Amino acid sequence: MGCVLYDDRLRLPPRSAVDDCRGEAGHRCGADEWRPNGREAMSERIDDALDAVAAERATISAERDALSAFDRRVEELEAVTVSGGPSLLADQRQSDRSLERVRTAYAETLMAVPHYESEYDDTLAESLAAEFGDDLAAALLSGEALTPTIRNAVRAAAAAAQNEREEFLDVLDREAASLEAAAADIDEVRAELRALDDGPLSAQRFDELRRRWQGVRDLEARVDGIGRRRQETIRSHRSDLPGVPTDLSEYLYADLSSPYPVLATLATVGERLTGARRRVERELAATA
Template structure:
């Protein structure tokens, strides 16, 4: 039953590894840009500007981006885009256009690039926090459901036919307690899902749909809860039928 949850935790761990790599890559990129020399903006006519090649400083920035952000192990499989496309996604159309078609890295331009890289890094850092909370939620649910399953199995230690009416009544109440615990797991999980939606307002899809798209179920905890709930419901009905026929 908890196999689905463990598969979900593996998916979270894989995503976390990718996000951490991107976080570190943007951090490395920002450090490299900080070390680049900037060219003071000139108000002179073009023929009187610095004779050095005008696009070399921006070429260094683009190369640094390729060597850090676009060099994470999963980049091609996950994104597979060009430098210009990636810059537009991460830094916005205007800054990307300036990096691709601009003439020189001025101090102001350099700081804008650094700020954009830092924003991208912070976005990953926030997402890492969301993934940590998701994994903690999955781990707790797996533990809780395993304990509930064990307690439910323990109640089935002897046939219903061997029990007195009072025994059956106590058993029925115990099954009701198990059912309430299962509902508690479901409620906590739903609260976590709602919390994720608040943490990631800009994400167009549900976090579970994003993380678990390749798994058999999109909501592994709620699916496991439903299966266990069905087993508990069947147990309760069997007890009720036996109670009705026991003098």
């Protein structure tokens, strides 16, 4: 599920392309490297979200590295100075080949990443325009030669595209950290709920029931806090990626059971806490 940030625009591939980035055993590409050990207690929703982030991170990293390789190849090309007078045949051939070498370098780097065809499936002209803008793409496709000005513009555009991917990788890292933190907090809440809910309520005295009720209320407050922190992270993603035409969570998790996996998990935990609290309240009413 790669993306290209350029001039405050986000280039999004078709959603069906996400399935092509799955590895063996149903894991998405890069998931095994990204997900830490000890995730057994985490909800399936958040597990799947981490897989999606790992897959996206692997995709964006591959594109960043490909752009770096493209820039190195352009740097090695000799720029051609086009004179105003009649060109010799040899000079004309050199001019023709100079832009062809740039196009070849682009096709053999960025357009050669493993996921490119399945996610973008565009032509060289379409890809150049999406990455570098219409004017520079036109110069590379129909210009006379790789002049120093064009070469500098290509290298600047490639550097900008790399930086945009670096920024997006930072956002993905923060998203993964947010998922991990929320999962750990939710695991703690679940463990404490199991401890509170251990043993029959009918065997508890009134004071013990009151303590249990307060314990459940405290857990409900913690769940609310986890939800607020998660919503703050979602809002921060929107400010970090102002050119993204869709919510990052909806983009990353569109194929999951919920585009907001942490909030959906918190809703499930909240329902269990509500049920536990009401059971205690009924027992309190019966013993009052």
